[in-house]
Structure formats: structure tokens, C-alpha cells
Amino acid sequence: MPKPQHHLFVCQNERDADNPRGSCKRCGSEAVLKAFKKYISDNRLRDRVEFDGSTCMDTCAWGPAMVVYPENVWYGKVTPEDVPEIVQAILEGRIVERLRVPDEAVRKS
Amino acid sequence: MPKPQHHLFVCQNERDADNPRGSCKRCGSEAVLKAFKKYISDNRLRDRVEFDGSTCMDTCAWGPAMVVYPENVWYGKVTPEDVPEIVQAILEGRIVERLRVPDEAVRKS
Numbered sequence: 621m622p623k624p625q626h627h628l629f630v631c632q633n634e635r636d637a638d639n640p641r642g643s644c645k646r647c648g649s650e651a652v653l654k655a656f657k658k659y660i661s662d663n664r665l666r667d668r669v670e671f672d673g674s675t676c677m678d679t680c681a682w683g684p685a686m687v688v689y690p691e692n693v694w695y696g697k698v699t700p701e702d703v704p705e706i707v708q709a710i711l712e713g714r715i716v717e718r719l720r721v722p723d724e725a726v727r728k729s
Numbered sequence: 730m731p732k733p734q735h736h737l738f739v740c741q742n743e744r745d746a747d748n749p750r751g752s753c754k755r756c757g758s759e760a761v762l763k764a765f766k767k768y769i770s771d772n773r774l775r776d777r778v779e780f781d782g783s784t785c786m787d788t789c790a791w792g793p794a795m796v797v798y799p800e801n802v803w804y805g806k807v808t809p810e811d812v813p814e815i816v817q818a819i820l821e822g823r824i825v826e827r828l829r830v831p832d833e834a835v836r837k838s
Contacts, residue, residue, distance in 0.1 A: 623801065623803070623832050623835040623836065624801075624835075624836065627796070627798065627801075629738065629781070629783060632784070670786070670836070672738070672783045672784045672785075672786060673783065673784040674738060674781045674782065674783050674784075675741070675781045675782040675783075676781075677779070677781060687736070689736065689798035689799055689801070690798055690799035690800075690801055691799075692732065692733075692736075692798070692799055694732070723732050726732040726733075727732065727733065727779070
């Protein structure tokens with residue numbers, strides 16, 4: 621695989637169930653990452669879009685939270701059903717506005 | 730904290746000790762991530778450089794492997810002692826050539 625053109629990271633941080641901050645993993649971030657893996661692999665897009673899990677990106681209130689680089693676009697409350705739309709937007713240089721975390725909310729929780 | 734200007738990810742993948750592919754965690758990637766956290770925090774740089782651990786980035790032969798975005802610069806065989814030099818290079822828009830993973834080696838192992 622070549623150096624990735626786009627690289628997305630989905631937070632996989634997990635806190636205790638009774639932690640009031642919550643955590644992306646308890647909001648379903650593992651299923652989101654798996655959905656990216658399946659969609660990108662099934663559509664033979666691994667040469668263009670790389671995906672990984674990450675540690676806590678301090679955007680917990682928007683979990684599952686993720687970021688796309690080099691665009692530096694942050695998405696929140698992502699579900700597996702959102703994955704095709706996000707990948708297509710990445711490939712077309714667009715942003716999925718309904719899922720975007722406002723800049724002022726990134727790394728604030 | 731504002732949206733990060735630079736965001737680095739250090740692979741934290743761990744394979745069994747007898748796995749011939751090795752893994753970044755067994756090469757010391759946990760200490761590298763901790764060194765970034767300490768250096769960036771001690772120097773009050775968290776507004777400019779964000780750091781996280783990541784799942785396997787398929788650059789195992791160069792472990793501990795890491796990437797800096799939005800620059801898309803990959804470093805390998807990083808030690809905690811390299812951390813100040815890498816952070817200063819990020820802030821100054823330079824690349825630490827002695828640690829750079831060649832483009833053709835990124836995501837090849």
C-alpha cells in the first residue's frame with residue numbers, strides 16, 4: 621500500500637461504565653472502526669484511505685469522535701451507518717456537515 | 730485546547746513476543762508516547778501539538794513507528810531521546826531526516 625492520501629482515526633478510548641465523562645468505546649466506536657475497515661476494504665479503497673483507532677482525543681462529549689487528516693476535519697456521534705457517506709465525502713473533498721464537530725468543540729471534553 | 734495545529738500518532742500495537750513481525754509496543758512505543766506527553770506538557774505546547782496512540786499503521790519493520798499530520802511525515806525507530814528534536818522540528822516546519830521512514834516503506838510491513 622502507498623503512503624495514505626487520507627488517514628482517519630476513530631477514538632477507541634474506554635472508561636468505566638459509571639464514569640460521568642462517558643467514552644467513545646461505550647458509545648460504539650469499535651463498531652464504527654470495524655465499519656470503516658469493511659467499507660474501505662470491500663470497495664478496494666485502502667490505497668486511498670487509511671483507518672486506525674486512537675487513544676482519547678479529548679472530544680468525549682461527541683463520542684464516537686474521529687478525525688480525518690490531512691484535512692483536520694472532526695466528526696462526532698458517528699454511527700456505522702454514516703461510514704459510506706464519510707468515506708465518499710473524503711474521496712470527493714467534501715465535508716459531511718451534519719456530523720461535523722464545530723472547531724470550538726474539538727478537544728474540549 | 731484549540732483544534733490541534735499538528736497531531737502526531739505513535740503506534741501502540743502489541744503482538745505476541747514470538748511473532749516474527751514484531752510490534753511497535755515491544756520495541757518501546759509506550760515509552761515514546763509517554764515522552765511526547767511529558768515534553769509537550771512540560772513545555773506548554775499542548776495548544777500546538779496533539780499526541781495520541783494508534784492501532785497498527787502497517788509500518789512494523791520501523792517500530793516504534795509514528796506519523797505527524799497534517800504534514801504526513803512518518804518516523805521510525807523512534808526513542809524517547811528523539812522526542813525533543815521531533816517536536817521542535819514540527820514547530821519549525823522541518824523534518825528530522827535521520828528518523829524519516831522513506832515513502833516507499835510506509836505501510837509496507
